[in-house]
Amino acid sequence: MKTLIDEENFNVKIEPSDWRYSAAIVGLARYFDYYEKDGIPFCIEKDCIKFNSEDITEERYLKFAEYFYGDSFHHVFLENLLKNSELSEEQLRLANEKLSGNTTMKAVFKGCKAEKDREKILTLVNENRLDIIKGTFKNKSDMYANFCNSNQLFEKEGKSTCRLLGYYVDAGKKSKSLGYRFQNSAIAFEDVPEFDFILFGFAGNRTFYFINCNYSIENLINTNNNFKQLIVDNIVEGKEPEAKEVLFKSIVETAGFIDYDVEVISKDTGKDYFETMFIRKPAVKILKEIKDGYKGLKISLKVNDNYYVNIQEEAVNHILNNTLCDDIIEKIMGNKKYITERIMGNKKYKIIDSGYSYCVKVLIDINLKIKGVNDMTQAMKAAYVAAKQTAKNIPANKLDSFRQKLISAVTFKDYDRAMLILLNLSAYSDVQFSFANELFEDFEGNKEVIYTFINSLTLKQDNTKEEK
Numbered sequence: 001m002k003t004l005i006d007e008e009n010f011n012v013k014i015e016p017s018d019w020r021y022s023a024a025i026v027g028l029a030r031y032f033d034y035y036e037k038d039g040i041p042f043c044i045e046k047d048c049i050k051f052n053s054e055d056i057t058e059e060r061y062l063k064f065a066e067y068f069y070g071d072s073f074h075h076v077f078l079e080n081l082l083k084n085s086e087l088s089e090e091q092l093r094l095a096n097e098k099l100s101g102n103t104t105m106k107a108v109f110k111g112c113k114a115e116k117d118r119e120k121i122l123t124l125v126n127e128n129r130l131d132i133i134k135g136t137f138k139n140k141s142d143m144y145a146n147f148c149n150s151n152q153l154f155e156k157e158g159k160s161t162c163r164l165l166g167y168y169v170d171a172g173k174k175s176k177s178l179g180y181r182f183q184n185s186a187i188a189f190e191d192v193p194e195f196d197f198i199l200f201g202f203a204g205n206r207t208f209y210f211i212n213c214n215y216s217i218e219n220l221i222n223t224n225n226n227f228k229q230l231i232v233d234n235i236v237e238g239k240e241p242e243a244k245e246v247l248f249k250s251i252v253e254t255a256g257f258i259d260y261d262v263e264v265i266s267k268d269t270g271k272d273y274f275e276t277m278f279i280r281k282p283a284v285k286i287l288k289e290i291k292d293g294y295k296g297l298k299i300s301l302k303v304n305d306n307y308y309v310n311i312q313e314e315a316v317n318h319i320l321n322n323t324l325c326d327d328i329i330e331k332i333m334g335n336k337k338y339i340t341e342r343i344m345g346n347k348k349y350k351i352i353d354s355g356y357s358y359c360v361k362v363l364i365d366i367n368l369k370i371k372g373v374n375d376m377t378q379a380m381k382a383a384y385v386a387a388k389q390t391a392k393n394i395p396a397n398k399l400d401s402f403r404q405k406l407i408s409a410v411t412f413k414d415y416d417r418a419m420l421i422l423l424n425l426s427a428y429s430d431v432q433f434s435f436a437n438e439l440f441e442d443f444e445g446n447k448e449v450i451y452t453f454i455n456s457l458t459l460k461q462d463n464t465k466e467e468k
Contacts, residue, residue, distance in 0.1 A: 104135030
């Protein structure tokens with residue numbers, strides 16, 4: 001919420017009444033931190049930020065945007081490149097691409113070539129800097145245009161319903177339909193010039209995130225600054241990581257980063273609206289408890305030539321929504337199997353496995369934690385032992401056949417057939433399945449038992465000795 005105040009150095013106060021004002025506060029704090037060298041005053045209190053609106057000018061705003069996005073601006077990348085004494089053919093090609101990177105760049109650098117006009121290009125950058133920044137900034141898909149209507153940059157309040165994408169409506173064309181009983185006077189909307197700072201509160205690359213932990217303004221700013229720094233710290237070989245991956249990796253591995261209920265706002269460059277996800281304390285607890293197995297979920301499961309499932313992301317979504325991972329487990333178990341050989345001591349073993357058994361184990365553990373169970377049940381332990389003994393007692397082809405039948409029955413929720421297959425397998429392998437009692441009583445409620453059994457049917461001993 002924005003309030004006009006009358007204090008010695010400040011005339012505006014903004015409070016985090018919703019995520020838009022929270023993000024604007026973080027963006028404003030970063031803006032004023034940047035201009036601290038110029039002695040521009042601002043004040044952070046527990047529940048608001050105070051500043052003087054006259055200290056925000058178009059020139060300062062654009063120069064801050066240039067600093068904030070750096071090399072993402074064509075002219076900044078070009079400037080840094082042309083400062084090198086010698087340029088390779090590849091660098092010259094990149095420089096010429098930047099000269100015609102967008103309409104603004106084409107207009108300013110018309111006819112220029114990096115190989116012969118280096119000094120002229122650098123001069124033109126300095127002479128047209130603000131125009132270049134503005135033209136690029138407001139239209140670039142990962143800058144202002146990703147968050148707001150490009151035509152609303154620097155507009156005063158009251159000129160639009162709200163400048164943010166997903167909130168903006170052309171009031172001139174649709175004003176009557178927005179108001180109660182089609183009356184213009186009944187239109188309710190909220191927009192302030194400070195919403196131009198919202199994008200500076202986000203961090204990321206293709207998808208940008210803002211953590212709305214507004215228990216206090218200090219906590220709000222520090223958490224988002226830490227998140228932005230964590231993205232930088234995880235850059236590998238010049239490639240910036242996915243922000244969402246950094247977010248949840250930090251929750252899992254960094255003590256105290258987020259250990260409370262929090263709202264996270266995201267903005268994908270391919271979407272014209274914002275999305276919200278809620279990270280609740282029980283979900284944070286589960287994420288931290290699976291810390292050792294979290295990396296084991298980092299798998300892309302091939303469904304077909306054009307579609308892969310990100311198992312780690314799917315698992316996190318289930319944790320956030322407090323829903324069991326049954327669908328993911330069954331997708332993995334139903335994946336195409338392969339047979340490999342492993343030498344252990346003087347014995348040769350055949351491995352019948354999808355290659356993801358550890359991943360399934362972690363997903364089963366997540367299921368248990370969502371149900372409020374911390375350790376494997378006795379039935380699960382019995383299922384594991386029975387599966388290993390069964391795998392040793394029957395031929396590899398029969399083992400794989402029974403395994404496929406079980407997976408099919410469980411996936412299609414044909415629990416009667418699944419129990420019949422278990423009875424047949426027990427008789428064929430001459431192994432007692434004591435765990436089956438739990439499934440007879442409540443198959444759906446004890447699916448982790450059958451998952452454990454299927455996931456453990458992986459080892460088959462070949463009694464031939466290793467060749468010397």
